[in-house]
Amino acid sequence: MTRLVLRADASGTIGAGHVSRMVAYAERAVARGWEVVFSGQVDNAEWLAARFGELSVPVVPSVSLEGFDAVIVDHYGLGELRDEVNAAGALLVSIEDDVFGRRAADLVVDCGFAPAPRPGDGSTELLRGVVYAPLRDVVREAREKRRGREGAERPHVTVVLGGGTEWAGTVSALLHALRDTGLPFVADVLVRGEPVVPEALPGQEFRIAPPGPGLLDLLVETDVAVSAAGVTLLELCCLGVPTGVVRLVDNQETGYRGALDLGLAAGLGSAAALDAGAVETLRTLLGDPVVRRRFSETAASVVDGQGVDRVLDRLEALSATG
Secondary structure: OOEEEEEEEOOOEOHHHHHHHHHHHHHHHHHHHOOEEEEEOOOOHHHHHHHHOOOOOOOEOOOOOOOEEEEHHHHHHHOOOOHHHHHHHEEEEEEEOOOOOOOOEEEEOOOOOOOOOOOOOOOOOEOOOOOOOOOOHHHHHHHHHHHHOOOOOOEEEEEOOOOOHHHHHHHHHHHHHHHHHOOOOEEEEEOOOOOOOOOHHHHHEEEEOOOOOHHHHHHHHEEEEEEEEEHHHHHHHOOOOOOEEEEEEEEHHHHHHHHHOOOOOEEEEEHOOOOOHHHHHHHHHOOOOOHHHHHHHHHHHHHHHHHHHHHHHHHHHHHHOO
């Protein structure tokens, strides 16, 4: 039996994306009969981490690597780890997003939309592109539920923008942009903190709630999503939800541009500089079902939900060759 350690952290500042990706790896590894342990903090991602309990995956602050076969690390704040992991007798799989989280490893995975050229650092094998994107079981199940869905007469919008309270100001700006489209909609706004909610125009409705385990149920019935260019965007693409995407932080620049270049989402610009262009883009998404259908079909065809199994297949192959 393969023994696997998953290493990541979540917090109000870091967000929940790294833990979300580790949940996807835990699900597929457990399905293969592997023994899995998660090591790290899950603050601000408790609803995601609850899945570890369902899978009988222990969640511990730290763990000795002795006796494990592989370690998957998804963390921007940790440095070089390969010597330490290999010395314990395990292979290192490192998840990176362009230059963020980059380190030498036995297997490097960058599931970005458009990974940039990477300098050589002695890593054994590189797996790059959205074909390796890790999607949780519930995402793939939700993808099936959306098949053949008809759009609502009054579009249902879901705004989901990062897990931290610091994005409440950006959410406020996006809600004003939605209002300024002048079009009818009902919007579920998932945010921590207290965004300033504008007075809705006739036919418009805003419903504010914190992020939680009901997100996928909402997305199954969503006509238009507003999201940052991070892990959630990959999930939206897999589901085929037409999305207006915001570049929330600097490390999302490559993913933001890549998603736009591939025709997977409509660009709303930088969180620091939302303008009238964002209003016009949202108006098009809300008002044109043909545009929505194009984004939906393109995104779902590119992000198919099989990324974790492709990575674990390669890890098994590396383990077999020593």
